Structure formats: structure tokens, C-alpha cells
Amino acid sequence: MNKELKIFGVVAFFTLLLYWGVEPFAHGQMHKHVDFNNFVYDGKADIAAAPADKKEAKETFWKEVGEISKLKGDPVAGEATYAMCTGCHMEGAPNMGGVIPPVLDNAGAIYDKNYLIALIKDPAMASNVDHKYADTMTHPMGSIKSMVSQPQDIANVVAYLKEKKAGAVTPKQAYEQACGRCHANRYVNWTQLGTVPKTEKNLATGIDVDALKFKQAVAEEQALVADYMGKLPPDLSIIIRARSHHFLETIVENPQSQLAGTAMPRVGLNEQGFEKVMEYLEVSGDPSKVARDALGPWVIGFFVLFTILAYLWKSSLWRDLH
Amino acid sequence: MARIENAKSVNEWLDQRIGLNTLKKVMQTEYWIPKNINFLWAMGMVLAATFGLLTISGIFLLMYYQPHVDHAFDSVNYLIMTEVGYGWLWRHIHGIGASLVFLIIYIHMFVGIYYGSYKKGRELIWISGMLLFVLFSAEAFSGYMLPWGQMSYWAGMVITNLFAGGSLEAVGLVEWIRGDYVPAQAFLTRFFMLHVFLLPLVIIGAIVFHFGTLRIPHVNNQDGEDFDYEEHAELYKAGKVKESKVIPFSPVFLSKDVFVMGVYFILFFYLVFYHFNFAMDPVNFDPANGLNTPAHIYPEWYFLWSYEILRPFPTDPGLVAFAIAQVIFFMLPFLDRSPNVAPANRRGLFHIWFWVMLVDLLVLTVMGKLPPEGIWNVIGFWAAIVFFALWIALPFITKAEKKL
Missing domain, CATH: 1.20.810.10 (Cytochrome Bc1 Complex; Chain C)
Incomplete structure (x- = not known):
């Protein structure tokens, strides 16, 4: 018996060593280290990674953002200024300059305050994709710089969003508003144009014309997004199986950190917003979790019982052999 | 023709036809x-x-x-x-x-x-x-x-x-x-x-x-x-x-x-x-x-050791090494020249051979997953060399083994 345990120890040792080597160790070596800033948007990483000629501009920008953040915003005045935003940020808005402007119904709840300030001040800088707009191209939301330019106005609009657009938000809303205009999620029927509508096929021809029309509209929208972004952003149906939690939180916080030069803008989610998005990604990417957790203890319990009975059986047969 | 009589049980019926009892034995x-x-x-x-x-x-x-x-x-x-x-x-x-x-x-x-x-x-x-x-x-x-x-x-x-x-x-x-x-x-x-x-x-x-x-x-x-x-x-x-x-x-x-x-x-x-x-x-x-x-x-973990034998060498020698690694274990009974059938710990040098081989395969496995850069490449290369050295040494150390 002692000898068997010793042999088992040797087998277990080498098995665990093998596991450690090919899993935690190898994966730790394979992926570059990226610092996570806990969804604090202070531009630190942007400035550090900026080329020499852009460093100063970025430093000034984020310093000014910090100053505006200290101002006390007036939500009532902010609401009046916000009226300008609704011209684009509305339900059913068309593609503008490559992407559909997001609905801001939950903006105060899911986006960080500092990020919102930065975004109104200079969208390309805030989302850390200013490298994309070096030539004649301008950011689709670039006009905001001339529309809301005074620090107090910016503080007011953000105060309004934080007070009036910060109600309860569902995981679905968080995903749709923060990610869903670029990233489809086919496992939950989400497209860049919204949820796939229920349609019916013509019984005589067997063809669903409305579904085809919707497909075409989606294809056209995807072409616009792909043209603007350089490629079609990936479907996120099972991204939580394909990327680690750390990868997702760091790429959401600062896309450049994981994919240098990417066209993906930072969307400025706060911790709550990120958690809601992750919850939704779990719904589409790992829907069996609940069932696994419910069934697991029963199956394992069965085999524990099985093993005990097998041991008793074995003991009864082997008792007199030695 | 087997002796077929009236069977008194299913067991007997089957025994007459397929020799169930003999089969069980x-x-x-x-x-x-x-x-x-x-x-x-x-x-x-x-x-x-x-x-x-x-x-x-x-x-x-x-x-x-x-x-x-x-x-x-x-x-x-x-x-x-x-x-x-x-x-x-x-x-x-x-x-x-x-x-x-x-x-x-x-x-x-x-x-x-x-x-x-x-x-x-x-x-x-x-x-x-x-x-x-x-x-x-x-x-x-x-x-x-x-x-x-x-x-x-x-x-x-x-x-x-x-x-x-x-x-x-x-x-x-x-x-x-x-x-x-x-x-x-x-x-x-x-x-x-x-x-x-x-x-x-x-x-x-x-x-x-x-x-x-x-x-x-x-x-x-x-x-x-x-x-x-x-x-x-x-x-x-x-x-x-x-x-x-x-x-x-x-x-x-x-x-x-x-x-x-x-x-x-x-x-x-x-x-x-x-x-x-x-x-x-x-x-x-x-x-x-x-x-x-x-x-x-990279392949799944169980192919990593042979992948790592392929990888550190230039293309042609790498392929040859890889091909040999795939079949060399088949040759084990013929490369082991010792007459002893005994656990490795009683077989002198073979005991060392066994553990070095095991550890070497582990090292190859881990290196096979790591990116082929810097020190990993060097370790992988030498682990592959050790793998072949072990197979070359096997007939000699087992030939020299004392009969138990």
C-alpha cells in the first residue's frame, strides 16, 4: 500500500509538472505583459506609448481633461447643450462617416466620467486612435470640438449624462451601446444593425424576402464599417473562450496596448460597464455554465461513491490473497 | 456437429452454440x-x-x-x-x-x-x-x-x-x-x-x-x-x-x-x-x-515533444529528425540488448537512461509550446540532441549490463 502511494506520488508529480509547463508557464511566456489601469482614464499609457512628436500634445490634452474633471458641472445647463448631441445620437441613426452613432441612454452608467470629458474635448485623442486621422481624414465625431468647446460646457454635459442617463443598465444594453455597432454577435442574433428581426418565408416560394433584405442591409453596413476600420471587426460570440479575461479588460481599457496600431477606438467603459459587457459575452459564449455548475457535484459525487464501493469490492476479493 | 440438446437455461443454450462457458474461462x-x-x-x-x-x-x-x-x-x-x-x-x-x-x-x-x-x-x-x-x-x-x-x-x-x-x-x-x-x-x-x-x-x-x-x-x-x-x-x-x-x-x-x-x-x-x-x-x-x-x-500538448524535435533544426535535418522520432520507440525491444527483464532500478545505467529520457521528453514538451526564441531555442535544441544521444547510447549501455 505504501509502495503504491509512493508510485502514485511520482506519477502525480510528473503529471502536474507537465501541466504547469505547458499551461500556466508556457502561456505566461507567450503573451506579452500588459498593465491594467483599473479603468482609470488618465492618459498615462497613451503618453508613454506616443511617438516623440506627439508626447507633448497628449500630455497637455490629458492635463486639461483632469482640470475639467475638477469643475462642478451643472446638469440643467448640460441638458440644453446635450440637445445638440441628439441630432446624431438617436435610435435608428444611419451610418455617419463609417459607423452608426451610439445611443446614449445609459452612457452615464457604463462610461467613465474622465473618458466622457476627454471624448467631447477631442474624440480621436480620447479613444487613442489619433494616428488614424493624420492626413485629410477627420474623426466622424470631430465636429464636436467646435460645437462644445468651453470647459464648463463639457463639464455640464458630462454632469447631465452622469445624472440623467445613468439608470439601471442590462448586460444586453451595455453590449449593444458600447460594442454592438462594430462587433456582431451571431450566437445571440445581434448584427451591426441591431437584432435580427423575426420574418416569415413565402410559403409558395420558400424564400424569406424580408430576411434577405435585412441580410443585404447588414452586409452594406458591414462594408461601411470595414471600410472605415480597415477590416470588419470580429464577431464576439465566443470571444470569452478565445481570449483571457486579462486580455479583454486591457484591450477594452486601451486597444493599442494589445493590438498596437489598431483602428479600434477606446470606448471608455467603467468597471460596471465592463462587467455588464462581460456578462453578456458569457451569455453568448458560455451558456452552459449554469448547467455545468448544477450537474457537476452530482456526477462527481456519483464517482466518489462508485470508487468507495469499488474499493470495498476489491478489498473483499484481495483480502485472502496475501 | 455439436451436441445440441434441450437447454435448461439461456446459459446452457448459448453454451451449446458458442461455447459460452469455455469462452468465459x-x-x-x-x-x-x-x-x-x-x-x-x-x-x-x-x-x-x-x-x-x-x-x-x-x-x-x-x-x-x-x-x-x-x-x-x-x-x-x-x-x-x-x-x-x-x-x-x-x-x-x-x-x-x-x-x-x-x-x-x-x-x-x-x-x-x-x-x-x-x-x-x-x-x-x-x-x-x-x-x-x-x-x-x-x-x-x-x-x-x-x-x-x-x-x-x-x-x-x-x-x-x-x-x-x-x-x-x-x-x-x-x-x-x-x-x-x-x-x-x-x-x-x-x-x-x-x-x-x-x-x-x-x-x-x-x-x-x-x-x-x-x-x-x-x-x-x-x-x-x-x-x-x-x-x-x-x-x-x-x-x-x-x-x-x-x-x-x-x-x-x-x-x-x-x-x-x-x-x-x-x-x-x-x-x-x-x-x-x-x-x-x-x-x-x-x-x-x-x-x-x-x-x-503549436500542437496539443501530447505532440509537443516531437514538434520540438522538428523545430530547432534547419528544414531537412529537422524533418529527418522528426521522422526518426516518430518511429524510434517501435525499435525499443531491439535496441535494448540486455537479457534482463527487471524494473529499471535494478538495471544500473538503464535506470539513469530511463529518468533522463523521461525528463528530456518533459523538457521537449514544454519547449515545444514556448515561442522559438532566445534561450528556449537553445534548450530545445540540446534537449533534441539528448533525445538522439540516448537512443544511440541505449544498445551500448544495455549490452554492457550485468546479467541479473
């Missing part, structure tokens, strides 16, 4: 196994059980899987995982089973090497076992293609490229294997056929053959002791079970197997429910994309 109650064994002797039945789990889970997956480049990925990741009742359970069992079956195969192999169970009449047990290893490798590889993710596609690309033979540039052969210039529909369908039909069929045949090869030389024991099985079988049958060195396969040997299987299944299902990511590589959750090569391409 030959296969179970008088199939003699040595008593001097430890739990490692249960690995064979553990493997059989794992193969059973793979077959059953595979049958359920086969009912829903769609071998088409446009649907394969979603049929695995959406249809089976979401819409099929307990589909996720079958998939996890299949994935964990594919990984663990290799862990147990490696343990089974190294038990055989440690105790010298490939010598003196047991050569065919070893060779048929190695044949099973190769068949399981092919089965694992073909199955890995089916989810049609990034790793499926690029592993398929890399492995089929090997058949170009480096400087031989046999692209025609590669295209013939793929059925296309790149892995595509023809490739997926033929690997599907191999995975669900031809290879399992051959594996089942090879398992039967492997069992068959055990019969005459008998199972080895912890001391490599050679004794008269007939004599000890008679002792056992006469009730002198303490003196007898053998036990019947069923139920005595089996009862221990079943206990070991129980322990194994606890681990197995723990992994199925709570710790399955290691068996399903994250990269394979990105759909296959021929225009986007993943940053790191």
Missing part, C-alpha cells in the same frame, strides 16, 4: 494475471474505458456536427454547446477524453519501459501498443481539424506541409493529401471520414490485436519474474491462493481495475465540469481564417 475466470502488480497495471483498462467514453461521446457529437467549412465551427460552438441538450457535456467529455487518453498512454508506455515489459517474447505487445499510439495520434489530429477554428486550420496547414519533404518539394503530394491547394472543404470532409470511420475502425482492430499479443507471453509483473503460469494456475484453482502467484482476470484483477478507474473518473469529471480550458485551446475559438496566421501555432 478463456477470457475471464481462467485468464491468469500475475498477483505481484501495482495500480499502474490498471492503465490498460483505464485506456479501454477512456476509449469507450470517447466513442460514446463521439457518437452523440456525430449526430449534430456538420462537416462543412461554413457550418462546422458554429455546429460545434453554437449548435452543440447551446441547442443540443447536454451537448456541452458530450463535447467536454470528448475534449477531456482526447487529452487524458494521451496522458494515460504515456504513463502506460513508461510503465512498460520501466519494468522491461517489451522483452523476451513481449516484443509484439510493445509494437502493437506503439501502433496504437500512432493510430491515436492520427485520430487526435484528424479530430482536431473538425471544429474548423484557427488552430484546426493552421495545424492542418503545417502538418500537411510536412509531407512536402523539405527540399524534395513534393507539393503534389501535399495537394493530393489536402484535395486542394490549401485546407478547404475537401480537406475537412476527408479528415471527418478518417476521424469518425476509418481510424476508429482500425483502432478497434489494433486494440484486439494488442490484447491478443498479451495472451501467450503473459502480463509482466513488478519484479519481471518468470514463472510457470500453468503450475500457479493449478495452485489457484486448488484453493491455494496465497501460494499461487496468479489471479484470474475476472473478477479479481478487474476489481482492482475498477477501483483505479473510479479514482480516474473523479479526476476526469472534475476536469469535464470545472477545468476544461487546457483541453480546448483558446486560439481554436477563432474561426478558421486563411488570411490571418495566429501569432503562435
